[in-house]
Amino acid sequence: MIEKIGMNLPVEAMQGEGKRVSPTPYEATTAFSTYLKNAIQDVNGLQKASDKLNQGLATGQVQDIHQVMIASQKAGVAMDMAMQVRNKAVEAYQEIMRMQI
Numbered sequence: 001m002i003e004k005i006g007m008n009l010p011v012e013a014m015q016g017e018g019k020r021v022s023p024t025p026y027e028a029t030t031a032f033s034t035y036l037k038n039a040i041q042d043v044n045g046l047q048k049a050s051d052k053l054n055q056g057l058a059t060g061q062v063q064d065i066h067q068v069m070i071a072s073q074k075a076g077v078a079m080d081m082a083m084q085v086r087n088k089a090v091e092a093y094q095e096i097m098r099m100q101i
Contacts, residue, residue, distance in 0.1 A: 039085075043078045050075035 023031070050071045056062035 040082070043075075043082050046071070046075040046078045 050068075053062055053068045053071045057065065057068045062068060
């Protein structure tokens, strides 16, 4: 069965939109700090895993050099990304500090 398109269709679709609650500035800051902390912990975890595999390769416990190289590259890329994010944050801070009031 085909239903006709009425004028109330867009209004009915938007009725739930007003019920969303935006986070307070404190909640938004908390969420960002949590995200940043988790990202740093992820980079640290990748670095530790890479170090462990490198030590295992040096002692002969790990035979698969491909696994070691992949872990090393993952850790390197993650660190490069973290450094780029840090550089952009520092640049943004410096730009704000240069603003005339």
